[in-house]
Amino acid sequence: MSELVLSLVANYGVPIVFCVTFLSCLALPVPSSILMLASGGFAATGDLSLVAVLTAAFTGAVIGDNSGYWIARASGERMRGWLEKDPKRAALRQKSEAFMDKWGGSSVFFSCWLVAPLGPYVNYVSGFTRFTWLRFALWGIAGEVVWVSLYVGLGYTFADNITLIASVLGNASGFITAIGIAIGLGIWLWKSSKPRMDKTPERPHI
């Protein structure tokens, strides 16, 4: 898959960069990271223009993020009746809305680049929970600036060996994402076990 996409970039240039970053923001399994690294490499060798690569990747990502948001927002509205019928589902939705209200901005920002594999899902959750669009769009733009300049910049700098930088970054990104999810689940487990611990006395009172 990545070989095919990279060949497409070599043959057709920056429009492919735009399409792939767009699709990756909708959770489609396209190799956007290695594509941006290779495009940065092609910019370093003079095969592509650096400005064109940066612009295509950035606009593709921002349009992709916002499409994901609006798709989820529209389906959320349509499913409202179904969600509110069941108290469990309604509570889950309320909980996620409260979470996004508190942490939405930073979730959107970091999921664009630091925990990029989660990015498309955060877009969907943002739309689904009716997170303020302006906040979503601005944090998303800030995050995509970091994502695009980081990956294209690293590709440009380490153009000599894109295959290796891609393997290092791919594994590092998997590591950070796994640790991020582990911290989130850990906090959740800790909190959910607390009320029960309080109810269970350690030793009987005499």
Next chain:
Amino acid sequence: MIARLKLLWAHQRGVLIAFLCVIGAGAFFGARTISSTIYWMDPAHQDQDLAPWMTPRYIARSYKLPPEVLGPALFLKVDAPPRRVSLENIAVETGVTMEELQRRIDEAAALWRAEHTQ
């Protein structure tokens, strides 16, 4: 701590298992990050294998070869203006395999490096 784990196992088994799985995934990716970094740092691994997506200018940079050395190995005319063409297309246009191109470039690189190391 043990009591808490027992409680979680009784009431939140699914989430606890998911938690342990992501810890495992974290350890796996952490180890792979370290091993790929070590591999990358080794100068013996600087020449990456040719891939169909690479362009002549990209190979020139990766293998640190001047255009006049790489050009003939890829059947490019010396006076032709540089253009973006994938190795895949060169192979199709010239009717040779990727292995053949790899061999030609390795030979050209070995010859040029032998001449320029003294």
